[in-house]
Amino acid sequence: MTQPSQQNxxxxxxxxxxxxxIAGIEDIREAKGLSxxxxxxxxxxxxxxxxxxxVAFAFIFLLAFTSVGWAGIPGWWKYNHVDxxxxxxxxxxxxxxxxxxxxxxGQDRIGRDLFAMTMRGAQQSITVMFIIGLIAGLIGVVVGAxxxxxxxWLEAVLxxxxxxxxxxxxxxxxxxxxxxxxxxxxxxxxxxxxxDNGTVVLGVFLGFVxxxxxxxxxxxxxxxxxxxxxxxxxxxxGSSNARIIFKHILPNAIGVVIVNVTLTMSSAILLETSLxxxxxGVKSPDTSLGLLISQNQEAFSTRPWLFWWPGLFIVAICxxxxxxxxxxRDAFDPRQKKFNAKxxxxxxxxxxxxxxxxxxxxx
Amino acid sequence: xxxxxxxxxITAAFILLGASFVVYILTAISGDPLGELRALNTPxxxxxxxxxxxxxDLNTPAPIRYFKWLGGAAQCLVPFAGNCDLGxxxxxxxxxxxxxxxxxxxxxxxxxxxxxAILIGVALGIVTALRQYSTLDYxxxxxxxxxxxxxxxxxxxxxxxxxxxxxxDFLRNPDIPWYIAAGIGIxxxxxxxxxxxxxxxxxxxxGAVGFGFVAALLLVASVTRWFTTPGLGIVVILLAGVxxxxxxxxxxxxxxxxxxxxxxxxxxxxxxxxxFPIQGLLNVATPLMIFILAVVAVLVGVGVGWLWGGYDRGxxxxxxxxxxxxxxxxxxxxxxxxxxxxxxxxxxIRGRPIATIGASTPNLEGDYWVSTLDSFTHLxxxxxxxxxxxLASYTRFTRSSMLExxxxxxxxxxxxxxxxxxxxxxxxxxxxxxxxxxxxxxxxIGALIGGAVxxxxxxxxxxxxxxxxxxxxxxxxxxxxxxFLCTAVTALVFNLVADLAxxxxxxxxxxx
Numbered sequence: 001m002t003q004p005s006q007q008n009x010x011x012x013x014x015x016x017x018x019x020x021x022i023a024g025i026e027d028i029r030e031a032k033g034l035s036x037x038x039x040x041x042x043x044x045x046x047x048x049x050x051x052x053x054x055v056a057f058a059f060i061f062l063l064a065f066t067s068v069g070w071a072g073i074p075g076w077w078k079y080n081h082v083d084x085x086x087x088x089x090x091x092x093x094x095x096x097x098x099x100x101x102x103x104x105x106g107q108d109r110i111g112r113d114l115f116a117m118t119m120r121g122a123q124q125s126i127t128v129m130f131i132i133g134l135i136a137g138l139i140g141v142v143v144g145a146x147x148x149x150x151x152x153w154l155e156a157v158l159x160x161x162x163x164x165x166x167x168x169x170x171x172x173x174x175x176x177x178x179x180x181x182x183x184x185x186x187x188x189x190x191x192x193x194x195x196d197n198g199t200v201v202l203g204v205f206l207g208f209v210x211x212x213x214x215x216x217x218x219x220x221x222x223x224x225x226x227x228x229x230x231x232x233x234x235x236x237x238g239s240s241n242a243r244i245i246f247k248h249i250l251p252n253a254i255g256v257v258i259v260n261v262t263l264t265m266s267s268a269i270l271l272e273t274s275l276x277x278x279x280x281g282v283k284s285p286d287t288s289l290g291l292l293i294s295q296n297q298e299a300f301s302t303r304p305w306l307f308w309w310p311g312l313f314i315v316a317i318c319x320x321x322x323x324x325x326x327x328x329r330d331a332f333d334p335r336q337k338k339f340n341a342k343x344x345x346x347x348x349x350x351x352x353x354x355x356x357x358x359x360x361x362x363x
Numbered sequence: 364x365x366x367x368x369x370x371x372x373i374t375a376a377f378i379l380l381g382a383s384f385v386v387y388i389l390t391a392i393s394g395d396p397l398g399e400l401r402a403l404n405t406p407x408x409x410x411x412x413x414x415x416x417x418x419x420d421l422n423t424p425a426p427i428r429y430f431k432w433l434g435g436a437a438q439c440l441v442p443f444a445g446n447c448d449l450g451x452x453x454x455x456x457x458x459x460x461x462x463x464x465x466x467x468x469x470x471x472x473x474x475x476x477x478x479x480a481i482l483i484g485v486a487l488g489i490v491t492a493l494r495q496y497s498t499l500d501y502x503x504x505x506x507x508x509x510x511x512x513x514x515x516x517x518x519x520x521x522x523x524x525x526x527x528x529x530x531x532d533f534l535r536n537p538d539i540p541w542y543i544a545a546g547i548g549i550x551x552x553x554x555x556x557x558x559x560x561x562x563x564x565x566x567x568x569x570g571a572v573g574f575g576f577v578a579a580l581l582l583v584a585s586v587t588r589w590f591t592t593p594g595l596g597i598v599v600i601l602l603a604g605v606x607x608x609x610x611x612x613x614x615x616x617x618x619x620x621x622x623x624x625x626x627x628x629x630x631x632x633x634x635x636x637x638x639f640p641i642q643g644l645l646n647v648a649t650p651l652m653i654f655i656l657a658v659v660a661v662l663v664g665v666g667v668g669w670l671w672g673g674y675d676r677g678x679x680x681x682x683x684x685x686x687x688x689x690x691x692x693x694x695x696x697x698x699x700x701x702x703x704x705x706x707x708x709x710x711x712i713r714g715r716p717i718a719t720i721g722a723s724t725p726n727l728e729g730d731y732w733v734s735t736l737d738s739f740t741h742l743x744x745x746x747x748x749x750x751x752x753x754l755a756s757y758t759r760f761t762r763s764s765m766l767e768x769x770x771x772x773x774x775x776x777x778x779x780x781x782x783x784x785x786x787x788x789x790x791x792x793x794x795x796x797x798x799x800x801x802x803x804x805x806x807x808i809g810a811l812i813g814g815a816v817x818x819x820x821x822x823x824x825x826x827x828x829x830x831x832x833x834x835x836x837x838x839x840x841x842x843x844x845x846x847f848l849c850t851a852v853t854a855l856v857f858n859l860v861a862d863l864a865x866x867x868x869x870x871x872x873x874x875x
Contacts, residue, residue, distance in 0.1 A: 318512035
């Protein structure tokens, strides 16, 4: 990048600013008359990566939940994750470009269908992900909101609890939960429940651990928002604390919450698969993507498909969620203007982004 | 300031107390400590159980055991007293001793990975921010998301299969057919063409040159059997050194500062002159000697820069120091390559150098170069895996931080007053973009020791993670508590460091 071309760029940017709205950047006047939700939706659906992530995720979701069935409802696939069928062609995948065949993803050593097992594992991962997102989101928002709004001793207590949970290793908690859930014979109601719903228990407990990051962020948002004029106005007009928190402050912090819940969910998938891989997550005879990899990594040289498919599904789910999260962040963040690469490329070098302040001044 | 630090430390101590109690109780209730012994069928089963009960003091309830443990751990706070007592693990080894060994393993695993991930990640982040919305930017962003979504245990198995077993098979008969050389060349040319930027003609030129260079290099390496007897030789060091001197001058001072360029080139010249005399010294190398030589190289570089003088002596000294250090690194690398055949043909290695598990080959005999090569070949796969995983967050973070800074008014001012693009990027933007990155780096270093648990497990490294899992398996709180103490203390300390660093780097932020 030589100096003259840089100066040309700046000049070009200047002219672009004077004559027309900056290429690729949403003009602020377009947003007039739209509610916050409408603006966010518009920006999100203009984000190619996020849209592709959303479509791909919906596809994986439907495939996983309809194929092998869920919660007792039968699916359209002929096998489930425990059925044993005779080995066909030593279990090699039958998936080709034209047909899916008998066992599209292949079979394992004893003849179980890998497609069914992978779908079951994907179901488990997605379930855990949503449970973690829900619980972590709820606890994180409540703790963050209470400590950020009320301050004082409540904040001190809640934040110290947060600090303690942050440094307790999640692995240890998972190990404890899996130990307790594994004691089938002890007869307590909890272990009886956990034997049948290992995934749910795992998700709930991880949710109780990973809310801490969100709580800190929400607290930060509340600390700055509670000093704003509209909060004073609400208080003077006699609103209760609950009303101020839920009706006035929380809608303003919702962007941070949604974006971070999404990112927590993407890391939750990796956490669940890692724990299952280490043997403290989902246990056999039920299956999970991490468990499938850990069971089959020794067979990589003989049956590589047993290792590839579950791994590809972990990566695909996580990638989708990450792209959706990125799109949400762009949609909610007012400092990052919506960007359309095609428009920017077609109108030359004026594509340097401007800050919100710049655009506001220009408008 | 002092009151702030003291207050933070007191809070940290209370957090540590509370969390350590929670961890102890959780470990104690996580299973049946006698379970594995009860399943035994040997006649001395009851004695073993009795011994285990005595060893772990199981007749005392867990909360009281915690306070006993705390009493021992509290002695660690007395410096240099030497009666630090964190209990013993099930084999009777003191936890402090086991921790010391595990810490060395873990640190040697994560240090290189973290440093490299930070360097590469920050560099990529800056380049993508400067080329926002280019093909390069989209490519790197996609790769960052992809790496971010990779489970480490999955990538580790892939690396073992292709990086270790595949590469070792290749080394057995290192012939590169012309079509593979051409294929790799095309890939390299494409990457370069995308990275080059500018108009189509420039991209094509750069891509073609890259293709020719890489393909020719591979063919020459194949013909000369470079992979069995690698080496750089004085000519390659000279050429690479001159290239480095130019590149560093461009980054640090700009080519118009001739004195800086000359100091870099002089440093390269000194390195080349010393190449043969220093080989004898390197043959009897020790780690300390390599360190001293590195320091000497930097000092020589600084001296060269000072002697050249000029209107901005500091820049010349910086260029000289960095170039001298890198040229020294090249000479050491060359010496490592000279030691490669003796390592490769060692009876314990038998021609399969890249290891998939462990941290060193047991009973390997050899000088400093061979044993260091051995730990390199063991570390390379876990290091690559860790770099891939952690690269993404640094790249994304640097990119957004850099973009934010590049939109600031003072950047516009710097351009308006005619500062060169190099000085705008390196002096005005980069330094300010580093402020938030410094915080993230401090956090990450705090989480470093406990962060590689799964990597250690996959690559069978006897580090902190192994200690932790052993404790969990035997339901023995002592090793778990030892690992927890190390990770928690570093995390808390580096959290404090992160806050202090932020306020030191950005005077607008005050700690209170």
